[in-house]
Amino acid sequence: MKERLSAQERRRRIVEAAVELFSRKGFRGTRTREIAEAADISEAMIYRHFATKRELYSAIIEAKSATEELLASAATVAQRKDDAGVLRAVGLKMIEQTEADPSLMRLLLFSALEGHELSDIFFESRVKRLHEFLSNYIRKGIKEKRFRSMDPLIAARGFIGMIVHYLLIHELFGVKRPPRSSPEEVVEQFASIFLKGIER
Amino acid sequence: MKERLSAQERRRRIVEAAVELFSRKGFRGTRTREIAEAADISEAMIYRHFATKRELYSAIIEAKSATEELLASAATVAQRKDDAGVLRAVGLKMIEQTEADPSLMRLLLFSALEGHELSDIFFESRVKRLHEFLSNYIRKGIKEKRFRSMDPLIAARGFIGMIVHYLLIHELFGVKRPPRSSPEEVVEQFASIFLKGIER
DNA sequence: TGCTAACAAGTAAGCACTTACATACTTACT
């Protein structure tokens, strides 16, 4: 018999293995057998901890929806009133996090495409709140006459879109980036274009 | 017995039914049975025209990779040397096409996520060539001193990213757009920010 | 009359989930 773990720790390991597989192959593309093998247990153990494969998937989405790292760090930088700094920080953080662990982006896309019931919650916690944060920042800038008059939400989505698209191209479609275009330089260019574009 | 069609016409109908299903549910999520039902034939008929489900999928990707409408219309507008006009035209065309038929975008994403072998070809024909077109346009503008010095490919991807992200949000994640933000107005705002951002 | 489009009815493999049972750890009683 295999090593005996606490229910909590075993559950954690199942989730860990499942995240990797679901993010790589999607819900439908992942076999419960594979999850069991990756977690080095029998399939029955999965079903002791989760009633169905779908419930395991939902637990993962809920867990991934709960973290707040990006927004927290963005809020810190925002206090400095350095527009270029805010854009650079948000952009870089998004890229750093996604490159360090692409599973979140893939899970988000898979869950939306596969029409999972919690896809909306996932989107709201990960994307919508980021839009709102940047939108509020831009709205303030408009009021304070640093930026010209425009729809702040659309503008915010525009900037986030530049970054997201960069991530899609490189992380999903596997485009290699030439040596001269590091994330820092790309974000710098996006921030520069965008900021010059919204300033008075 | 069912109506008798030419092999060509029957094949076309199978592909038509399969496109709808693959784009909605992905390769793994689509059953050959469903395709047969949607095309109103027996499963065996699919296998008379395509050796495997995968071959049918590949045929669809190849077909969808072959059309050139967007690039052709973009090239026409580009001759006018109206920068804002070019950006608006490219952006609007992307949105119009995707809203009229979201299957292409979904197929592109699904094929990349599911790791289909032809995903690269698909990406190059639909996305990379658009990047290159806009990149060349911007490069010329830089040479002609209308735009400031920058990496034209990164800039091009930035603008495309704004539009792609708009489409992702609305077509994939189902965000409703408020009545005042029509595609025209959104594209106008993106083009305005971007153009002001890259001009000298 | 021969060729090809068409189908009904398989078939073998795959899959999510279950069952019956074994083994380790915890607890409580003497």
Added chain:
DNA sequence: AGTAAGTATGTAAGTGCTTACTTGTTAGCA
């Protein structure tokens, strides 16, 4: 402190349904 009972963790081996693909046969058209 020793140990038996009870409980939680674990597995091996299914079970029945689904699914990609096949086979044997029929029927429309040149």
